[in-house]
Amino acid sequence: MNSAKVETVIRAERISKVYGEGTAAFRALSDVDLIIRAGELTLLMGPSGSGKTTLLSILGCILRASEGSLEILGQQVEGMPEKELPRIRREAIGFVFQGFNLFPALTAKENVALALDVRGTGRAKAEERAEKLIREVGLEQKGKSYPADLSGGQKQRVAIARALAGDPPIVLADEPTAALDSASGKNVIELLQKLAHEHGRAVVIVTHDPRVLSYGDRIIHLEDGRIAGEETGGEIADNAIMAMTA
Amino acid sequence: MGLLARRNLFHDKVRFAVTLTGIVFALVLIIIQFGLFLGFTTTTSNNIDHSNADVWIVFHGVGYFDTGRTFSERKFYQVLATPGVAEAEKYMQAFARWKRPDGRIENIQIIGVRPGSRMGQPWNVTVGSAASLKEEDAVLVDELYKEKLGVWNIGDRVEIGGHRARVAGFTRGIRSFTTSPFVYASFKSSLDYTNPTSNESDVGYILVKAAPEISVEQLMKNLRGRLSDVDIYSTAEFSRKTRFYWMFTTGAGLAVLTAALMGLIVGVAVVAQTIYAATMDHIREYGTLKAMGATNNYLYRVLIEQAVWSAVLGYGLAMIVAHFIVTGSEKGGALILMPFEMKVGMFVLSNVMCVAAAMVSINKVTKLDPAMVFRG
Numbered sequence: 001m002n003s004a005k006v007e008t009v010i011r012a013e014r015i016s017k018v019y020g021e022g023t024a025a026f027r028a029l030s031d032v033d034l035i036i037r038a039g040e041l042t043l044l045m046g047p048s049g050s051g052k053t054t055l056l057s058i059l060g061c062i063l064r065a066s067e068g069s070l071e072i073l074g075q076q077v078e079g080m081p082e083k084e085l086p087r088i089r090r091e092a093i094g095f096v097f098q099g100f101n102l103f104p105a106l107t108a109k110e111n112v113a114l115a116l117d118v119r120g121t122g123r124a125k126a127e128e129r130a131e132k133l134i135r136e137v138g139l140e141q142k143g144k145s146y147p148a149d150l151s152g153g154q155k156q157r158v159a160i161a162r163a164l165a166g167d168p169p170i171v172l173a174d175e176p177t178a179a180l181d182s183a184s185g186k187n188v189i190e191l192l193q194k195l196a197h198e199h200g201r202a203v204v205i206v207t208h209d210p211r212v213l214s215y216g217d218r219i220i221h222l223e224d225g226r227i228a229g230e231e232t233g234g235e236i237a238d239n240a241i242m243a244m245t246a
Numbered sequence: 247m248g249l250l251a252r253r254n255l256f257h258d259k260v261r262f263a264v265t266l267t268g269i270v271f272a273l274v275l276i277i278i279q280f281g282l283f284l285g286f287t288t289t290t291s292n293n294i295d296h297s298n299a300d301v302w303i304v305f306h307g308v309g310y311f312d313t314g315r316t317f318s319e320r321k322f323y324q325v326l327a328t329p330g331v332a333e334a335e336k337y338m339q340a341f342a343r344w345k346r347p348d349g350r351i352e353n354i355q356i357i358g359v360r361p362g363s364r365m366g367q368p369w370n371v372t373v374g375s376a377a378s379l380k381e382e383d384a385v386l387v388d389e390l391y392k393e394k395l396g397v398w399n400i401g402d403r404v405e406i407g408g409h410r411a412r413v414a415g416f417t418r419g420i421r422s423f424t425t426s427p428f429v430y431a432s433f434k435s436s437l438d439y440t441n442p443t444s445n446e447s448d449v450g451y452i453l454v455k456a457a458p459e460i461s462v463e464q465l466m467k468n469l470r471g472r473l474s475d476v477d478i479y480s481t482a483e484f485s486r487k488t489r490f491y492w493m494f495t496t497g498a499g500l501a502v503l504t505a506a507l508m509g510l511i512v513g514v515a516v517v518a519q520t521i522y523a524a525t526m527d528h529i530r531e532y533g534t535l536k537a538m539g540a541t542n543n544y545l546y547r548v549l550i551e552q553a554v555w556s557a558v559l560g561y562g563l564a565m566i567v568a569h570f571i572v573t574g575s576e577k578g579g580a581l582i583l584m585p586f587e588m589k590v591g592m593f594v595l596s597n598v599m600c601v602a603a604a605m606v607s608i609n610k611v612t613k614l615d616p617a618m619v620f621r622g
Contacts, residue, residue, distance in 0.1 A: 053620050062537055062619065083541070090539030097620060101534040103250065105257030114250060118540045166539075174620040206620075 009092075009170055009202045010036035010059055015068035017054050017225075028054040029225040032068070038169060041196040041203045041215060046222035052206045053174060055222065059204065060093050060172045061085045073169065090119050094163030096173035096192075100155040102147040108158045109134050109143040115165035133161035137191060153184025160191055171195055173205045177212055189215045251551035254528055261527060268520030269560030270567060272513035273596055277568040278582055279509025285581030286502045289423040290492040291485040293339070293357060299365045299453035300462045302484040306475045310491035311339065311484070312355070312424075316448035321473055325452050328472050330460035335363045336433050338450040340440035341426060345405035346396030353426040354395070356406065358436025358450070365453040368430040374400055374415020379432045384414035390577070391427035392416075406431075406439040421581055423492070514599055517560075521553055521603035529610055533619040542608075549604040557600035561593055 017029040029051045036042055036059070044052045057063035058070065061077060062085075070077040073092050077085070089095075102111050109130045116126035134143045137157040147155055156176055163171055173192060177185035189205075189212045196203040196217070205212065213219065219231040256262055288295075294302065294311055303325060305315035316338075325334045338358030343351055359366040361379040368376050368386050378384050385406070392398055402413045406429070422428050431439060437448065456465040462480050469478050479487065493499035532545055568584060575582040 056620065060537065086536070086539045086541050088539075089537065093539075095534075095537050095619075097534070101530065101537075101619070103254075103531055103534075105253035106250065110249065110253075114535075115538055117250075118535060118538050118544060162538075 007038040008035050009038050009073055010034070010204075011069075011071040012059065012065075013069045015055070015058060015065045015070060017051070017058060017063070018066045027225055029058070029065070032222075032225075032227055034059075034220065034227070036170070036202045036204055038202045039196055039200045040217045041193050041205065043212065043216035043219045044204060044206045044222060045208070045219055046228070050222040051225040052222055054225075056172055056174055056204065056206050059170075060095060061088045090166055092168055092170050094166065094168040094171045096156070096159050096163050096171065096176045098175035098178050100147070100152075100159045100179075102155055102158055102162075104147050107144050107146055108139060108150065108154075108161075111147070111158055112162045112165050115162045119166050129165065130161075133164055134158070136164075137161045151184065152180045153187055156180060156184070156188045157191065160188070160195075164195070169201055171201055171203045173203065175207055175209070176205060177207065177209045182211060185209065185211055248551060251548045252555065254531070254548075255524075255552050255555055258527075261524065265520050265524045265556055266560050266563060268516050269556060269596065269600070270564045272516035272520075272599075273560060273564035273592060274567050274571070275509045275516075276513040276595070277564065277584060277588070277592060278571060279506040280588065281568075281572060281575075281582035281584050282580055283502050283506040284583040284585070284588070285575070286423055286499070287489045287493055288583060289421055289581055290499075291488045292420060293366075293428070294481060294485040294488060296369045297337075297366050297453055297481060298455075299335075299481050300456045301454040301466055301469065302479045302481060303452040303454065303469065303473065304477050304479070304484070305450075306477055308477065310488040312488075316450050317476060319449050321476060322449055322452055324472055325454060325469065328465075328468050330457050330465040330468050331454055332457040333364060333455040335360050335365045335453045336449045336451075337366045337453050338433055338436040338440070340436065340450065342407045342429075342439045344395060344429065347402060347404060348396055350396065352395060354406070354429045355422060355424070355426045356436045356439050357428055357430045358433040359430065360433050365455060368417050368420060370418045370420065372416055372418045376415070376430070378414040379430060379435075381412075381414060383410050383412045383435065384431070385411045385435070386415045386417055386430040387413060388417045388420045388427060390419070390421055394427060395429075407441075409435075409438050411435070411439070419576065423498070517596070517599040518603040518606070521556060521600050522607050524556070525549060525552070525604050525607035526610065529607075530619075532608075537619045545608060546605070549608055550601055553600035553604035554597060557596040560600075561596045564592070564596070565589065 012032060012034040015029055015032040016027065019026045019028055032055060044055060046052050054063065058065050061072065065078065072088055075088065077088065103114060106114060109127070112130035112133050113126040116129060131143065134140060137160055139154060139157055142150060142154055150158065171192065176192065177188055180188060192203050192205065193215045195201045217232065220227060221229040291311065303321070305317045308315050322334060322336055325331055338356065340356050342354055342356045344354040345351055359379065361377055371386065372389065374386065376386065379386065387395055387397060397404060397413045400413055400415065404411050420428055454465070456462050466478050466480065493503055535545060572582050572584045
């Protein structure tokens with residue numbers, strides 16, 4: 001981590017998630033303790049079924065934990081009325097999805113502006129900010145292009161611009177480089193790293209991609225719904241080299 | 247929000263065309279079925295509704311127009327002598343056999359009226375005039391039945407019930423819901439055509455006009471006090487009874503009514519399925535919106551706007567198609583009516599159907615599995 005900012009933005013304590021009931025119950029997460037800090041790029045890694053996406057959904061207030069405590073920007077989420085959760089998502093969190101999840105009927109700029117429309121921003125202001133964000137992700141020439149006319153890397157940049165529309169302190173990304181070639185993947189992960197290190201955002205990425213290991217400030221390994229380990233600093237660099245050469 | 251709603255709708259033109267086709271098909275189906283229903287009910291009571299009478303007096307037990315029971319002319323004079331009666335006319339309706347100029351036989355319904363009266367006259371006379379019924383053997387037929395009755399021009403000669411008759415004019419749009427067209431004749435001729443041996447004093451119905459100073463209800467009371475063995479109805483009441491009889495106690499009426507209800511059910515199902523499918527096509531996008539923090543109200547507004555756009559455009563196209571069908575039906579065997587109230591009703595119905603169908607699919611959005619949003 002090269003930012004001096006170490007403010008805790010997410011504090012998860014003993015988070016568990018159980019799907020179903022009775023004999024059909026499936027425990028996706030068990031007693032997960034986690035702290036996410038501003039200015040850090042945190043990687044969540046683990047095999048399929050280890051609970052990464054479930055954890056990301058809970059951190060993103062899309063899914064409620066069955067047990068445990070979740071605090072986002074100092075606000076206790078558990079016990080909060082259901083209708084309050086969208087407000088937390090709007091104010092605190094930007095999402096980046098593996099499949100981009102852009103709206104095919106809207107241009108790149110309109111996709112970004114939509115995120116502001118959801119927040120109730122006026123049309124003129126939304127367009128102005130969308131234009132700025134599109135420029136910041138290096139797509140000023142593609143603002144009027146529809147997603148179908150963009151490459152995978154360009155789509156993910158639009159998705160990142162959209163995630164930043166509400167200026168959230170937290171960005172949650174699910175496999176953001178999985179569908180990209182190495183050059184596009186590198187651009188995208190560098191952009192996300194920049195958000196953490198230069199803009200002081202907390203960036204959490206669920207990934208299987210060994211190419212991104214070296215960009216993480218922290219790597220949290222999940223296995224069978226539990227945190228199996230955590231790497232920081234030099235350990236990451238060593239393991240990243242090993243992963244890339246394996 | 248508005249932009250997303252419109253773009254989602256119009257972006258995939260094939261999908262949009264399919265959606266609109268479904269809505270138009272459903273609305274036209276409902277319009278045709280209910281238009282037929284309205285046409286049928288209107289046709290059954292056409293002669294009553296256009297009679298210009300306030301009160302109908304019929305043989306006791308005759309519950310609808312097309313029953314041919316007669317009573318003594320004496321009652322006609324009793325009616326004339328009743329306080330509050332401004333005018334009264336004898337009126338006849340009976341089935342008869344029409345022999346075309348080429349010798350073929352057709353069944354008809356003779357309507358006997360007093361030529362020149364203010365009540366019971368044929369309407370929409372396009373060739374000749376109702377007054378020509380004063381002439382001996384003169385009859386008026388509707389243009390719709392020229393071919394069926396084998397007459398094309400004024401002066402064409404036929405036989406009705408073995409008596410000579412001559413076409414003296416044509417009406418437009420007086421259709422019968424049975425296979426027997428209405429043929430208008432003078433009251434006297436109608437008796438000859440239908441029952442040559444009958445006493446000329448027999449009367450089928452008495453039509454009454456109330457004097458200006460008396461209410462129809464009071465007039466009916468007065469008439470009931472003077473007459474026996476007859477039933478006395480206001481025009482609206484007799485019209486309603488006739489419609490009710492044909493709609494609910496006969497196979498034909500029930501068939502039309504059932505078809506109308508089936509049309510409504512099928513139409514609603516088609517619209518629901520079409521809008522539901524169109525909404526589900528974008529389910530992932532709604533999930534993304536939710537993840538982005540969109541409230542359910544925001545999603546409802548997007549869905550409702552899309553549904554309303556679909557409804558309004560579908561309604562507009564359906565009205566154009568329906569206009570041609572309704573216009574075409576005026577010259578055909580079955581009348582399809584589309585009154586203003588029905589147009590307004592269809593507009594409301596189309597919007598309600600589309601919005602309701604869209605709302606059903608929102609449950610899917612509100613219960614989205616978060617993994618769906620996160621996976622590619």
